[in-house]
Amino acid sequence: MAKVKDYHNAKCLKCGKIQERMYSVGPMIFCPTCFNHEFFEDLDQANYVVPSDSTSYQKWLKKYSEDLK
Secondary structure (H helix, E strand, C coil): CEEEEEEEEEECCCCCCEEEEEEEECCEEECHHHHHHHHCCCCECCCCEECCCCHHHHHHHHHHHHHHC
């Protein structure tokens, strides 16, 4: 499970925008709009986690890993 946390003033992995309030999903940072678009269906709202085996999480983790190279 990837814990979702508030994060501030960072660049969104998807759109590149920097907003005051961002969301950290594991090691990745997303603006609220992109977070809702990519992870809302997979989000366990009671515990605020995204299953690490979800398709959306794996897709973005792969992109994040490729960007680090």
